[in-house]
Amino acid sequence: MNGAESLVRTLVGGGVNVCFANPGTSEMHFVAALDRVDGMRCVLGLFEGVVSGAADGYFRMTDGPAATLLHLGPGYANAAANIHNANKASSGMVNIVGDHATYHRRYDAPLTSDIETLVRPNSHWVKTSPNAMSIAADGAAAIAAARTQPGQIATLILPADTAWNEGSGPVAVPPAMPRQPAPVAGIEEAAKVLRSGEPTLLLLTGRALREDGLALAGQICAKTGARLMAQGSNARTQRGRGRVALERVPYVVDQALAVLSGLKHIILVGAKMPVAFFAYPNKPSLLSPEDCQGHVLCKLDEDAVGALAALAEAVGARGTPAPVVNDPRPELATGKIEPMALGQSLGALLPENAIVVDEAVTTGRGFFAPTKAANPHDWLSNMGGSIGLGLPLATGAAVACPDRKVVCLEGDGSGMYTLQALWTQAREGLDVTTLVFSNRSYQILKGELANVGAGNPGRKALDMLDLGNPDIDWVGLAKAMGVPGAKATTMEEFNRHCAEGLAAPGPYLVEVVL
Numbered sequence: 001m002n003g004a005e006s007l008v009r010t011l012v013g014g015g016v017n018v019c020f021a022n023p024g025t026s027e028m029h030f031v032a033a034l035d036r037v038d039g040m041r042c043v044l045g046l047f048e049g050v051v052s053g054a055a056d057g058y059f060r061m062t063d064g065p066a067a068t069l070l071h072l073g074p075g076y077a078n079a080a081a082n083i084h085n086a087n088k089a090s091s092g093m094v095n096i097v098g099d100h101a102t103y104h105r106r107y108d109a110p111l112t113s114d115i116e117t118l119v120r121p122n123s124h125w126v127k128t129s130p131n132a133m134s135i136a137a138d139g140a141a142a143i144a145a146a147r148t149q150p151g152q153i154a155t156l157i158l159p160a161d162t163a164w165n166e167g168s169g170p171v172a173v174p175p176a177m178p179r180q181p182a183p184v185a186g187i188e189e190a191a192k193v194l195r196s197g198e199p200t201l202l203l204l205t206g207r208a209l210r211e212d213g214l215a216l217a218g219q220i221c222a223k224t225g226a227r228l229m230a231q232g233s234n235a236r237t238q239r240g241r242g243r244v245a246l247e248r249v250p251y252v253v254d255q256a257l258a259v260l261s262g263l264k265h266i267i268l269v270g271a272k273m274p275v276a277f278f279a280y281p282n283k284p285s286l287l288s289p290e291d292c293q294g295h296v297l298c299k300l301d302e303d304a305v306g307a308l309a310a311l312a313e314a315v316g317a318r319g320t321p322a323p324v325v326n327d328p329r330p331e332l333a334t335g336k337i338e339p340m341a342l343g344q345s346l347g348a349l350l351p352e353n354a355i356v357v358d359e360a361v362t363t364g365r366g367f368f369a370p371t372k373a374a375n376p377h378d379w380l381s382n383m384g385g386s387i388g389l390g391l392p393l394a395t396g397a398a399v400a401c402p403d404r405k406v407v408c409l410e411g412d413g414s415g416m417y418t419l420q421a422l423w424t425q426a427r428e429g430l431d432v433t434t435l436v437f438s439n440r441s442y443q444i445l446k447g448e449l450a451n452v453g454a455g456n457p458g459r460k461a462l463d464m465l466d467l468g469n470p471d472i473d474w475v476g477l478a479k480a481m482g483v484p485g486a487k488a489t490t491m492e493e494f495n496r497h498c499a500e501g502l503a504a505p506g507p508y509l510v511e512v513v514l
């Protein structure tokens with residue numbers, strides 16, 4: 001058995017059953033080995049940013065890593081922006097980056113580059129496998145690293161001769177370690193703060209934002225009068241009717257300062273003290289009041305649900321009912337297409353157990369409130385700020401959860417970075433309804449131009465923020481990649497086309513003209 005097959009068998013044996021791939025010559029033995037090994041689903045992405053974003057979506061929905069297959073330094077470089085996003089979301093993934101055969105590297109052939117240096121900033125674990133006999137053991141170590149709580153990026157560089165020479169056969173992967181309990185001192189400190197009666201916020205991210213963690217956090221806040229919020233963006237939040245709802249720290253600095261003003265304590269449940277996305281002249285970087293103290297209940301890799309349960313116990317909140325959302329679902333909105341109307345119709349239309357991928361940027365900023373009482377769903381956000389994640393993330397989430405509907409909320413500017421994901425959705429028959437909010441501009445940047453104090457923009461500056469001239473035909477783009485769709489110019493059309501997409505099995509795209 002050659003090295004490549006030893007590696008693929010190690011991946012499958014270690015529970016890595018999906019590989020998002022964009023291969024080249026140096027990965028041909030890995031590709032050939034896929035045919036000889038059962039249990040590995042291979043999904044082709046036509047740009048590496050699709051591959052890495054999909055692996056992120058897959059991890060968020062399964063809590064287990066997928067593999068990616070990337071072609072040398074440039075293949076990795078194309079994947080890097082969404083690996084950055086995955087890293088910020090603490091998603092685990094096993095990147096397999098092909099390289100030239102070990103003896104060929106010294107000749108500096110066109111695709112030669114320093115792959116280790118390229119991958120290091122966004123990888124917790126990096127290794128170039130030295131020979132075919134060690135590739136399976138290195139693969140097993142990469143899987144173990146990717147599964148390290150809360151999830152890590154592991155990058156294994158695979159020189160072509162380590163794939164084609166005789167290998168060791170598969171190597172067993174040690175079972176994943178559970179999360180460690182949070183230190184008792186943090187729980188005691190948090191309980192003391194909550195008992196003090198001073199204005200306190202429980203700030204959540206990570207594992208705490210699933211239904212069980214939210215119920216405990218809701219009980220604690222109902223009992224003690226503390227406030228409850230989530231970080232500005234989060235990997236996966238479970239929300240909707242029957243669950244404890246929470247708002248996020250706003251993106252706009254002045255709004256965030258207002259929301260957090262008066263607080264004396266923030267209890268951090270996996271979260272960091274809130275910081276502004278960017279610095280702006282004459283505005284603070286830290287969003288909490290100067291005299292507000294942070295208290296770590298648990299770190300991101302620790303057992304957040306266990307820590308919340310212990311805190312609920314400590315403040316006597318176990319018998320307090322969790323304040324879950326009981327409101328009726330909103331009605332469909334009608335008339336002119338506007339962000340709040342879209343949020344309302346979305347709240348009415350979201351199917352039970354949907355997975356919402358949110359890269360709606362300006363249009364979607366207010367969607368949390370009107371979707372609060374929608375059917376129960378999971379909400380996935382971009383945590384690394386590198387746009388072009390939404391369509392790939394939705395693709396990976398749909399591969400992970402074939403029984404659930406994925407609804408991708410996408411800005412037209414962000415969508416254009418990685419639109420090839422639509423082709424993968426069509427080829428794989430993935431159940432994704434994509435709503436592209438076609439405001440034909442980089443709308444958010446128009447506000448940012450003013451916020452950074454760059455003065456009154458002229459024609460040249462405004463042209464850099466405008467996506468019209470020519471208008472992008474999203475329905476045409478989708479059709480060309482095998483995804484049916486329709487355009488909506490009124491809320492009535494939106495309601496109809498969105499419902500059509502949600503009713504159809506497989507991918508569908510609605511271009512929403514704002």
Ligand SMILES: Cc1ncc(C[n+]2csc(CCOP(=O)(O)OP(=O)(O)O)c2C)c(N)n1
Pocket residue numbers: 081360361362363385386387388410411412413414415439441442443444445
């Ligand atoms: C990789 C990357 N390049 C550029 C940016 C800067 N950027 C932030 S938002 C944005 C435009 C987003 O446009 P769109 O998705 O249409 O959202 P809108 O604000 O119009 O709703 C750009 C270019 C970024 N965040 N990431």
